[in-house]
Amino acid sequence: MRKTPQKKPAPRRVGTKLTRLLAAAPANTPAPAARPRGPAPLSHWLLYCRTGFEKDCAEEAISHARMQRPVLAEQPKTLADSGYALVAINEQSLVYRELIFARQLIRLHQTIEALPERDRLTPILAALPPGTFSALWLEVPDTNEGKTLSSFTRRFHPLLETVLKEQGRLIDDIRLPRLHVFFPDKSTAMTGISDPCNSSPYIMGIHRQSMPPEAPSRSTLKLAEAIDVFLDKGEQKRLLRAGMTAVDLGAAPGGWTWQMVRREMRVTAVDNGPMKGAMAKHPLVEHLRQDGFRFIPRRAADWLICDMVEKPARVSELIGNWFAHGWCRHAIFNLKLPMKQRIVAVNAALNGIRSRLDMEGMNYRMSAKQLYHDREEVTVFLTRTRN
Numbered sequence: 001m002r003k004t005p006q007k008k009p010a011p012r013r014v015g016t017k018l019t020r021l022l023a024a025a026p027a028n029t030p031a032p033a034a035r036p037r038g039p040a041p042l043s044h045w046l047l048y049c050r051t052g053f054e055k056d057c058a059e060e061a062i063s064h065a066r067m068q069r070p071v072l073a074e075q076p077k078t079l080a081d082s083g084y085a086l087v088a089i090n091e092q093s094l095v096y097r098e099l100i101f102a103r104q105l106i107r108l109h110q111t112i113e114a115l116p117e118r119d120r121l122t123p124i125l126a127a128l129p130p131g132t133f134s135a136l137w138l139e140v141p142d143t144n145e146g147k148t149l150s151s152f153t154r155r156f157h158p159l160l161e162t163v164l165k166e167q168g169r170l171i172d173d174i175r176l177p178r179l180h181v182f183f184p185d186k187s188t189a190m191t192g193i194s195d196p197c198n199s200s201p202y203i204m205g206i207h208r209q210s211m212p213p214e215a216p217s218r219s220t221l222k223l224a225e226a227i228d229v230f231l232d233k234g235e236q237k238r239l240l241r242a243g244m245t246a247v248d249l250g251a252a253p254g255g256w257t258w259q260m261v262r263r264e265m266r267v268t269a270v271d272n273g274p275m276k277g278a279m280a281k282h283p284l285v286e287h288l289r290q291d292g293f294r295f296i297p298r299r300a301a302d303w304l305i306c307d308m309v310e311k312p313a314r315v316s317e318l319i320g321n322w323f324a325h326g327w328c329r330h331a332i333f334n335l336k337l338p339m340k341q342r343i344v345a346v347n348a349a350l351n352g353i354r355s356r357l358d359m360e361g362m363n364y365r366m367s368a369k370q371l372y373h374d375r376e377e378v379t380v381f382l383t384r385t386r387n
């Protein structure tokens with residue numbers, strides 16, 4: 001569901017430290033009624049992302065906004081390796097599931113700087129957005145500095161929650177926005193809200209998975225996360241059933257294969273490397289030591305999963321081929337990112353698949369995300385649809 005653009009005043013800034021970050025944004029924008037012909041008011045968005053991907057995250061969000069209308073606002077600077085990005089747009093909307101690099105999408109309300117150590121509660125309460133909320137999430141960046149703040153947020157959470165409950169502002173209704181208080185460092189807080197229909201359902205936008213001891217590699221967590229992120233519970237039941245078949249290209253040592261086998265699916269695991277542990281001699285696994293780019297299945301599989309370390313352009317061509325030939329119905333695959341021009345590389349790969357499937361007159365759904373368990377890569381889900 002597309003989010004209707006909200007027209008609220010731009011976030012108010014208190015203090016000094018992050019001022020350089022937000023310098024481009026005016027502190028207050030007049031209400032729309034006061035400026036019937038002027039540009040739409042600014043809205044500021046706070047996006048969480050993997051450390052090192054702040055620029056990609058901001059650039060991607062701005063390019064989505066730009067596709068709707070020109071972005072007039074000068075952009076806040078991104079802080080390298082901060083684990084978050086800020087963007088300023090006008091009346092455009094951002095759609096969480098269309099953003100590859102954003103882990104979370106928060107409409108920023110205020111930034112408070114120079115938080116006093118002895119009383120953080122009073123300025124934070126004064127900086128909260130109006131209204132009622134379904135949840136209170138106190139969050140920190142997914143960085144080493146962020147980790148050092150989590151004991152503070154654990155202690156602070158009940159204090160703020162108690163006040164909000166007393167004020168009747170925390171209500172058990174999942175349709176209400178969530179209230180976020182984000183601490184980029186110990187003296188700064190950013191307040192804002194997320195729309196439950198247009199955001200990640202996980203705190204800090206991180207869907208953690210615990211490592212199954214029997215799985216042969218940590219890569220298994222990536223596929224487990226992808227299944228949860230791209231498929232709702234009904235789709236997981238319907239599309240990943242016992243007796244279905246999968247081809248795993250670049251399967252060794254077998255973490256992805258293990259996810260399919262644990263659902264009692266039959267897997268053809270293609271890799272010149274060895275399968276390990278329980279996946280080495282499992283009755284549901286056929287291991288073929290072949291080149292994944294040359295492999296042609298004897299019969300169509302329900303799933304193609306592919307984690308080969310290769311150029312995104314090569315992988316996307318392969319995926320387009322598999323769908324065009326009808327060799328699979330659904331796929332989850334990784335696109336390994338180059339060091340530079342990551343957005344360009346990902347978009348080129350995804351557009352390559354789109355043009356191939358459009359040429360075939362195929363209906364499909366495709367989503368891509370940089371998952372928590374992804375490193376220099378993004379994960380893509382592609383499925384054929386009926387209409």
Ligand SMILES: C[S@@+](CC[C@H](N)C(=O)[O-])C[C@H]1O[C@@H](n2cnc3c(N)ncnc32)[C@H](O)[C@@H]1O
Nearest residue numbers: 217219250252253254255256271291292307308
């Ligand atoms: C990141 S690992 C895959 C890990 C696996 N998904 C797991 O969960 O254990 C990449 C694998 O791709 C394989 N690979 C790379 N190029 C390949 C190719 N052309 N054909 C088959 N396998 C390939 C490598 O041998 C390696 O085992």
